[in-house]
Amino acid sequence: MKDETRLIHTKAGRGPVNTVNPPIERGSTVLLPTRDVLYGDGKTYGRMGLTAQRELEQALKVLENAKHCRLATNGLQSCALAIGAVVKSGDHILISDSIYGPTRRFCTRRLTAMGVEMTRFSPLIGAEIKDLIQPNTHAIVLESPGSLTFDIMDTPAIAAIAKANGVITIFDNTWGVGVLHKPLDLGVDISVQALTKYPVGHADAMGGAVLTNSDSLAAQIATCSEDWGISLAPDDAYTALRGLRTLHTRLKQHEATAYTVAHWLQERPEVNQILHPGFASHPEHALWKRDFSGANGLFGVVLNETSERKLDAFLEAMKLFGMGFSWGGYESLLIPCCDQLNRLPSDRIQNRAGPLLRIHTGLESPQDLIDDLSESFDVMARTT
Ligand SMILES: Cc1ncc(COP(=O)(O)O)c(C=O)c1O
Known part of the structure; x- marks a missing residue:
């Protein structure tokens, strides 16, 4: 055999090695031994997912108490799927007014163009x-918080x-991550997560991930995923x-730091309101x-005017605190969000006192984060 052929066929002798974590199989093509297996249900092509994807699906099913899981490239795609x-x-x-903005955009722009009313x-x-x-209502899209x-x-x-x-409920559980909240246990039909965040x-x-306990919904989700x-x-x-x-360990620290920072913020003269469902003052604290x-x-913060x-x-x-989209990473982030706020005129946040901020507390020391906010408020006070 020539060198160029031998270079391509160097796989002989590769066997399973029992590492703690699954292998990352970077593959489109999977070589299969027989015609039956080639056209079977197993790991036959990269797009359907190989070992790492199967193990991730398994773990997510445990997290959400779900029977079926389908993965997607990102959280928005899992909502759209x-x-x-x-x-x-x-x-x-029917879509809740406070669902993630791009999911609403998918409904208003794409679904409307496809003849779905909203x-x-x-x-x-x-x-x-x-x-x-x-009579023709088919699905309700929820997100909480x-x-x-x-x-x-x-x-x-x-x-x-x-x-x-007979209406299907779809719940964006990115905030609850399956650890803090299990929508399928509460009667929801389909739970969706942006894995991009805390996972x-x-x-x-x-x-992204789409999870359900219904065999028929799982089949619909699978065919739609295949078609799209x-x-x-x-690697992802x-x-x-x-x-x-x-996840559980990190979440505890994120939670504790958020409470410390939010309680400190609540006492600041620049702050009008803390939007955190864990605060007793939150209007739906009992539901939470x-x-x-x-x-x-x-969590959110409304500043005074x-x-x-x-x-x-x-x-x-x-x-x-970095200014950038997303959340759930080890780093703290803070963004102003008035520009992306789009609520019904009756929504209580429409009548807020001043700018709306969204804060994600990362894994830094809470005191360092408070010092950063305190110094930034000082700069704000000196600005005319
Ligand atoms: C609640 C919620 N759902 C879905 C998404 C979309 O996730 P991704 O950025 O992975 O598309 C986000 C992203 O910020 C989100 O906050």
Whole structure:
């Protein structure tokens, strides 16, 4: 054999090595021994996922008490997959007003173009959701705490009404991560997570997951995923799986730091309101206590009225808090979010006092984070 042939066929003698973590199989093609296996249900092609993806799915099923899991490239894609798998032209869907903005954009832009009707509802609607259900309503999209506004929904009440009317519920559980909240246990049909946040935990990969206990919904999600060609790369699956192993430990620290920082912020003259469902002052604190087992590092802050210049001075003075999208990594982040806020006119946050900030407390020392905020408030005070 010539060198160029031998160079391609060097695999002889490779056997399984029992490492703690799964191998990362960077593969599109999988070489298979027989025609039966080639056209079987096993690991036959990279897009369907190989060992790391299967192990990640298994771990996520444990986390969410789910029977089925399907992976996606990122969190938004998992939301689009879950919704897209269950609706068709002519259907009507109900979406909570505080779902993640790009998921709402998917509904308003893509689904509307595909002939799906949509109605937004207040996350505080509870059992009154029944008044919005039409004969062609097919799905309700939920998220709690709501993105940016941290309102808590009465998920079991909504899920029960949906079930009684044959409507499918889809819940974005990125905040609850399956550790703090298990929507499938509360009667929800499909739970979705952006693995990009706490599961990956280090801001170095993206991923999404769609989970359900229903065999028929799982089949619909699988065919939709196949039709859209959705997959998660092996390196990203491996990274998310590795993150899951330390998830509970990291979450406890994120939660404790967030409480420390939020309580400090609450006493500041610049701060008007803390949006954290774990605070007794949060309007839906009782619902949160009933349905969640804890909190993480993400919460909102409403400042008192201030000028744009002062706000910019505050944001640009921060040294430890970075200004960037996403959350769930080891690093602290703070973003102003008025620009992306898009709520029904009746929403309580529309009448807020001043700018809305979203804070993610990372794994730094809480005192260092407080010092950073304190110094930034000083800069803000000196700005005219
Ligand atoms: C609640 C929620 N769902 C979904 C997503 C989308 O995740 P990804 O950025 O992986 O697409 C995000 C991202 O910020 C989010 O906050």
